Amino acid sequence: MALIGVFDSGVGGLSILDEALRQLPEHDYIYLADSINAPYGEKSSEWIAARSMELCQYLAAKGCDAIIVACNTATAQAIAHIRTVLIHIPIIGVEPGIKPAAMQSTNGVVGVLATEATLQSDKFNALLATLPSEYQFIKQAGAGLVPLIEAGQANSDTVLELLAKHLEPIQDAGADTLVLGCTHYPFLRKAIRKLLGDTINLIDTSDAVVRQLKRKLEAQGKMLGDGRHGSISFLSSKDSETLSKMAQELIQSDLSLHRIESELVSHFR
Ligand code: DGL
Numbered sequence: 530m531a532l533i534g535v536f537d538s539g540v541g542g543l544s545i546l547d548e549a550l551r552q553l554p555e556h557d558y559i560y561l562a563d564s565i566n567a568p569y570g571e572k573s574s575e576w577i578a579a580r581s582m583e584l585c586q587y588l589a590a591k592g593c594d595a596i597i598v599a600c601n602t603a604t605a606q607a608i609a610h611i612r613t614v615l616i617h618i619p620i621i622g623v624e625p626g627i628k629p630a631a632m633q634s635t636n637g638v639v640g641v642l643a644t645e646a647t648l649q650s651d652k653f654n655a656l657l658a659t660l661p662s663e664y665q666f667i668k669q670a671g672a673g674l675v676p677l678i679e680a681g682q683a684n685s686d687t688v689l690e691l692l693a694k695h696l697e698p699i700q701d702a703g704a705d706t707l708v709l710g711c712t713h714y715p716f717l718r719k720a721i722r723k724l725l726g727d728t729i730n731l732i733d734t735s736d737a738v739v740r741q742l743k744r745k746l747e748a749q750g751k752m753l754g755d756g757r758h759g760s761i762s763f764l765s766s767k768d769s770e771t772l773s774k775m776a777q778e779l780i781q782s783d784l785s786l787h788r789i790e791s792e793l794v795s796h797f798r
Contacts, residue, residue, distance in 0.1 A: 530555060530556055530557065530751065530753065530754050530755070530759065531556050531557070531594040531595060531746050531749070531751040531752075532556070532557045532558075532559065532591070532592055532593050532594050533549065533553075533556050533557070533558050533559070533593060533594065533595050533596075533597065533742065534558075534559045534561065534585075534588030534589075534591065534593035534595070534596040534597070535549070535558060535559070535560050535561070535596075535597045535599045536560075536561040536562070536563070536581075536584050536585070536588065536596070536597075536598065536599060536600070536603075537561075537562060537563070537599045537600040537603075537712055538562070538563050538564070538566060538567040538568060538569040538570075538600055538602070538603070538675070539562050539563065539564045539567035539568070539675065539678075539679045539713070540562060540564075540678065540679060540713065540716075540772065540775050540776070540779060541599065541600060541675070541678070541711060541712035541713030541714075541716075542560065542562070542597070542599025542600060542712050543560070543775070543776055543779050543780055544599075544712050544713075544715040544716065544733065544735055544779075545597055545599040545623065545712055545735050545738055545739070546558060546560050546599070546761075546776075546780065547735070547779070547780045547781055547782055548735035548736055548738070548739045549597070549739050549742065550761075550780070550782040550784075550787070551739075551781075551782055552736075552739045552740075552743065553739065553742070553743060553746075554758045554759065554782070554786070554787075555754030555755070555756065555757060555758065555759055556746075556754070556759045557759040557760045557761075558759065558760070558761045558762070559588060559591060559593065559761075559762045559764060560761060560762070560763050560764065560772075560776070561584060561587070561588060561764045561765075561794070562763070562764070562765045562766070562767075562772050563580065563584060563766045564679065564765050564766060564767035564768065564771075564772065565765075565766040565767040566580065566766065567675060567676070567679050568644070568675035568676060568679075569600065569602045569603060569644070569646065570602050570644025570645055570646045570647065570670075570671075570672075570675060570711070571644070571645055571646065571672070572646065574606045574646065574650070577602060577603055577606040577607055577646060578606050578607040578610055581598065581600075581603040581606070581607035581608075581611060582607060582610060582611055582614065585598070585611050585614075585615060585620065586614075586615070587794075589615050589618055593618065594618070594619075594746070594749065594751055595618060595619045595620075595621065595742060595745055595746060595749075596615070596618055596619070596620050596621070597621045597622075597623070597738065597742060598611070598620060598621065598622045598623065599623055599712050599738075600623065600711075600712055601623050601624060601625055601643055601644065601647045601710055601711050601712060602643075602644045602646045602647050602711070604622035604623050604624060604652070605624070605646065605647045605650035605652045605653050606646060606650055606652075608620060608622040608652075609652075619742075619745035619746075619749075621738060621741050621742050621745065622738075623712060623734060623735075623738055624652070624653070624656060624734065625641055625643050625647065625653065625656075625708045625709075625710030625734075626708050626709075626710075626732040626733065626734040626737070627639065627641060627656060627657060627660065627666065627708055627710075628656075628659075628660065629732055629734075629737075630706045630707075630708045630730075630732045631660050631661075631664045633706055633730055633732070634664070634704075634705055634706040634730070635705055636703065636704075636705050637663055637664050637665060638664075638665045638667070638702050638703050638704045638705060638706075639664060639665070639666050639667070639704055639705075639706045639707070639708060640666075640667045640669065640696070640699030640702070640704040640706070640707040640708065641666055641667065641668045641669065641707075641708045641710050642669050642671050642695065642696070642699070642707060642708065642709060642710055642711070642714060643668070643669075643670065643671065643708070643710030643711050644670060644671065644675070644710075644711050645670040645672065647710055647711065648668050648670055648710075665702065667698055667699045667702045667704055669695050669696070669698060669699055670695075671692075671695055671711060671714065672695075673691050674688065674691060674692065674695070674711075674713065674714070674717065675711070675713050677691070678713045678716055678717070679713075681775060681778070683716045683717055683719075683720065684719055684720060688717065688720055689720050689723065689724065692717060692720050692721065692724060693724055696721070696724055696725060700724075700725060704729070705728070705729060705730060706729065706730040706731075706732060707721070707725070707729055707730070707731055707732065708732045708733075709731060709732060709733040712735075714733070715733045715735070716779055718731060758786040758787045759787060759788075760787060760788040760789070760790065761776075761784070761787045761788070761789050761790075762789075762790045762791070762792065763776055763789070763790070763791040763792075764791070764792050764793075764794045765791070765792075765793060765794065766793075766794055766795075767793075768793065769791035769792050769793045770791065772791065773789065773791040
């Protein structure tokens with residue numbers, strides 16, 4: 530059994546935690562939401578790198594056996610440096626699934642909805658450059674969406690209106706596949722389906738991320754559980770009660786099977 534740290538700027542990484550609970554329910558989890566600083570997507574690379582490093586060091590000091598950087602933005606801006614510092618802990622990142630999207634697209638037109646910081650990053654652009662030029666990627670920053678999701682408004686009319694604007698260029702280009710390039714966006718599936726219909730293929734990488742976690746834990750010999758469900762600690766830099774409540778709403782897995790704690794980590798402020 531292992532202790533897994535999962536962090537994001539806010540509630541977005543809950544989409545990854547949900548998949549982890551589905552595939553690996555026996556482990557203990559610490560979910561750390563830096564909600565006081567959300568959104569990360571419009572902050573500078575230097576700020577995101579320094580803050581992500583600080584949060585990972587905190588999770589390492591808590592004794593985590595592996596850490597998931599459950600944020601595309603932090604992965605793009607910070608993971609390379611984090612891996613050079615925390616060399617003994619597997620650090621698993623999240624990247625927009627543009628490769629699987631290209632493979633699954635039939636018309637070669639793929640929309641990518643992500644934060645500005647992810648789309649501007651060298652890491653994302655290097656990944657994009659590895660794909661054949663016949664694919665057309667329509668990149669769109671989802672400005673304003675994360676604060677609304679953080680406020681529990683993922684299915685509101687305000688989100689629908691804003692999303693409609695962001696998705697327009699992707700729709701106009703005739704994309705048959707849309708990459709959800711921010712861990713907050715899987716919580717917009719319903720709204721996206723309302724706007725784009727059922728036929729567009731939505732790509733999120735949580736399954737691949739958790740399979741990678743499993744491989745890392747197997748390599749460390751940490752996969753042996755006793756069949757019981759592990760614990761989950763919800764830590765927030767802003768409001769742990771709200772985080773816990775939102776987790777109950779957003780996570781599909783049965784949280785009542787786990788021992789749940791929540792805590793405000795004010796020393797980060
Ligand atoms: N959930 C994050 C991501 O995957 C960051 C969103 C934000 O804070 O802007 O990019």
